[in-house]
Every structure is written in structure tokens, then in C-alpha cells.
Amino acid sequence: MKDIATASTTTYILEKYKLQAMKKYGQNFLIDSNIVEKIVASGNVDKETCVIEIGPGIGALTQILARNAGQVISYEIDQRFQPVYEEFFIDQNIEIRFQDFLEEDIEKVVSELKQQYKRVCVVANLPYYITTKIIEKILTSSSNVDCMVVMIQKEVAEKFTSKYKSPLTIMMEDIGTCTYEFTVSKNVFIPSPRVDSAVMKIEVEKAIDLELYQVLQTSFVQRRKTIYNNLKTNYTNAEVILENSGIEKTKRSEELSLEDFKRITKNCI
Template sequence: MKDIAKKSNTVYLLDKYQIQASKKYGQNFLIDLNTIKKIVNTTNIDKDTCVIEIGPGIGALSEQLSYHAGHVLCYEIDTRLKDVLEESLGEFKNIEVIYQDFLTVDLKNVVDDLKKRYHRVCIVANLPYYITSDILEHIITSNSQLSSIHAMVQKEVAVKLTDQNYHSPLTFMIESVGSISLDMIVSKNVFSPAPHVDSAIIRIELNREYNPLLNFILKPAFTQKRKTIYNNLKGLFHEKTKDILEECHIKENKRPEELKIEDYLKLTQFL
């Protein structure tokens, strides 16, 4: 099927297979072809690129990605969509759909294998709002050889993640591996069903390895944001906390969001 994103084609497919958007999986189907083409243009993919798409839905974005990418590997958790995707994407030889929860995928092994055939591997995803952070963390901590992540998230989340004055465990994780930018705003009116808020496309360029020890520092450091870094890390470093902070040149009365990524990377040396 061509131009899956056209509203008439979307309605036809959903009606034919009696599919309704799942609230459980946070599904909202894109029904504007121009918007999808703009999203694809932000990714700068080419035939030397393999795209990993998370949550293809009925295949609207997958179709447009396939016209530019060498291969599109889709992970879909909703097995109700099997028949729909067989009809909508069956004719596209460079699209592969795997029915698996993306959070259970060994991403490093998958990307290692894809890198044998493709110069570049990137992720493109329309992320469910409720699981945005979990998926981004899963990708970043996988330490796979991805070049970039292009994710549609809630606009408010995108604004926060790209605000240099906003800090959270996730923003520090992102900063430790690369850089983040906001590529475009996506109106809530181009979805069916329409969500309550607008979305945005964020781009994360990946150019450094992730230090897995950061997990053991960032989580306790942000246990209670209003407490000082000293109080939050006492449970981790015990009686050595003060000495460790001094050695890292970190003032013990600072709040966790006042530190820099370099500070947290220094702290990992004492685990």
C-alpha cells in the first residue's frame, strides 16, 4: 500500500482489521503525510543507513523511511497489528518487522550485526509518552554503535531535555554520550486519536561510550532533589562521602542538579 499515512488509508486498515488505538501501549497513529516526510528529512538517512524503528504502528512512518534507508528494522510490541502490517508493508522488501518488546532487545548485539552490512545505524521512534525515559535509557546504556536517535516525544519533555538549565539523571546520561537538539514541533492534530498535547522530534547524536557506573551514581544522587548531594550519596559512600566529595572538588551542600556531568564521572571512580 502506498501513502499509508493518508487518513483514508489509515481508516481503511483500522476498520478492515477492527483495530482501535491501544491506550495500554500509548498508540496514536500519524495521519499526515507531509508531517511524516518532514520527520524523515530530519534524520538525514540514506541507502547506507539501517533504521531501527520502535513501534511502527500500521507502518505510516516505516513506509517513508524505506524510500530513503537501506533497511528498516521495526520492533512492534502489539501483535494485534500483524495482519495490518502484512498488508500495509508486505510489498516493501527492505522492511522487517519483529514482534518483541523493545525493552527486552539486546540492542548492542543487534547493532553489531547490522554494522557489518550498513555504514550507519540509527533509531527513529514515535515513543509512547508513558515510557519515553525507559526507552531512551535502554538505548543509551546499551553502548551500541548507533550514530543517532530521532525520537518523537511529548513537546514539554522535549523542551525540558533540550534546556541547558534543566538537569535530571536522563539529561546527564545523554550529555555523557553526545548532544541533544529539538528538530521540529509536531501538532497533536496530525494524529488519530489526537493526544491532548503537541509532540516534538528530538535528535540525540551519539559519539561517546556510556559509562555504566553512572547508573549507580545518578539514581541515588537524585533520590531526593531537594536534599544536598552529600545527603543523597551518604547511603552509597557512607563515612567516606565527605572525603570523596572533597577529592572531586564538589561542595557537599550542592543540589544534585547543580553538578556537571564531569562531576558525576569523577564520582564513578570511587565505586
């Protein structure tokens, strides 16, 4: 079977089924099979791995994932692609779920998959407009996902993997590692987006501490405010908490380390 991730096959599919990329879903179709192979390799996908994919589009990544994984479960909200899946994916180890991933009970899904597979990984070309929501949903759940390999906007990937601090980046530092894998040119998509993309990998080594994440979210409500002014919006004893944590109340949240926030969390309980 021909690879979907080529300009000729993608054009054939779009013309045959009279499909166009929809901006509201952030759709751009990948036409470089080498990039797809590199994404799959980044996730160390094998037959003992079940992959959860979000937003498969016409299935360029889905197709290569299925060749390597034990099973692929793809979430797609655009039902226009159903005839494409019936042509390319019938009788394969792929399950397409036409529903919004953000509404899925991911903990239940992963728990069931872990009974059959050694690893469960999320591998996806994420729509730019919901990148953070999807990453946050997965990492703040108790789903026990082993890793995430996601293609996202290059600028966002650079933020996630730099010294930039936010509740999500600090939490990711606590639960595992986040690495910038490689850049993906905007020229390998139909239609071409306005900016380049990048593939980022998150290795999850332990479950999230939800109390820590709550403190982080409170601490970054307004970046320009001091840690004290942010904390006091949720904690009436913010001054005592900071004093017991050995942190100056005039510090800004972005000046604090993960260990600082862990001490704050301990003194908030």
C-alpha cells in the same frame, strides 16, 4: 502505493481491519505525510543506514523509512497489525519483529547490523508511557547506535533539551548532543492525543561511562536533598569523595555540572 500517513488511508486501514487505537499501548496514528518526511530527514536516513523502529502501529513512519533506508527493523507488540503489514509491506526491506523492544538484546542486534550498514539509527514515534525507559535502554547499552530521532511528548522533549538536570540529561550531555527538532501538533493524529508532541534528536558520539551514570543515579535519588545526603546512601566515604572533588557537601545535585560529576566519579573508584 498510497502513503499511510493520510487521514483517508488511515481511516481505510482502521475500518478494513476493524482496528482501534489501544490506550494501554499509547497508540495514536499519524496522518500527516509531511511530518513523517521531516522525521526521516532529521535522521539523515539513506541506503547506508539501517533503522530500528519501535512501535510502528499501522506503519505510517515505517513506510517512508523503508523508501529511504537500506533496511528497517520494527518492533511491535500488537499483533493485530500483522494483516496491515502483509498488505502494505510485503517484499519490502522491512522486518517486523513482534516482541517487546525492552526485552531485546540491543547490543547484539546493533553489532550484527553494523557488519552490513555504515550507520544504525533509532527512528520512532515512541509511546509516551515508556519514552524514558526506551531512551535509557538504548543509551546505557554498548550498542553503538549512531543516533536517535524520536517523537515524544512535547513537555518531555523540552525538559531533555533544556537546562533541566537529571541522570539521563547529564549523561546525554556527556555522550553527544540532544536537540529539539520541531513541534508536532496533536491535531495530526487519529485519535488526537491530549497534548502536542515534538521530535528530538540525539547524536551519539561516544559510549556511555557506566560508572558516571551510577553516580548520577545515586546523586538524584531525592532531588531536594544535598549531594552529600544522596551520595552517602551508596558511598560510606561520601564526605571524603566530595572533599577530594572540591565540592561543598551542602550543594544540591542540580547545582553541579557534568565536570563536577566526573570528578566525583573519579574519586569514587
